[in-house]
Amino acid sequence: MNEPPTAESPTTPAPATGPATSATTRADQPALVCARCGKPTxxxxxxxxxxxxxxxxxxxxxxxxxxxxxxxxxxxDSAWW
Known part of the structure; x- marks a missing residue:
């Protein structure tokens, strides 16, 4: 009854990629700064x-x-405030 998984129907979802979902540390990336006051994080x-x-x-x-x-x-827009 159960068919083995194929390339079209993987059993586990593919890992998400990109900076927002990355599990790596941000040490190699520049610090974020507030667009208004310049506070870094x-x-x-x-x-x-x-x-x-x-x-x-x-x-x-x-x-x-x-x-x-x-x-x-x-x-x-932030230019107005």
Whole structure:
């Protein structure tokens, strides 16, 4: 009844690739910085906010995100705030 796995139907999913899902350390990658105040971090904290503006990702630290929360929720470009 059960057929052996083939290339079309693998039994385990293929590992995800890319920087967001990579299990490697970020020591060899440049530190992330807040797009507003320039605060550096080696790993992306959960409290930071990501905004995509004109196709580019911008990361904001928790202090800047808290200060400009209304502008972020109103989807204003960071140039306006």
């Amino acid at each position: 080696q790993e992306l904290p959960l409290t930071w906010t990501c905004s995509v503006e004109n196709g580019t990702r911008h990361y904001f630290c928790d202090d800047c995100a808290r200060t400009h929360l209304r502008a972020i929720e109103g989807r204003l």
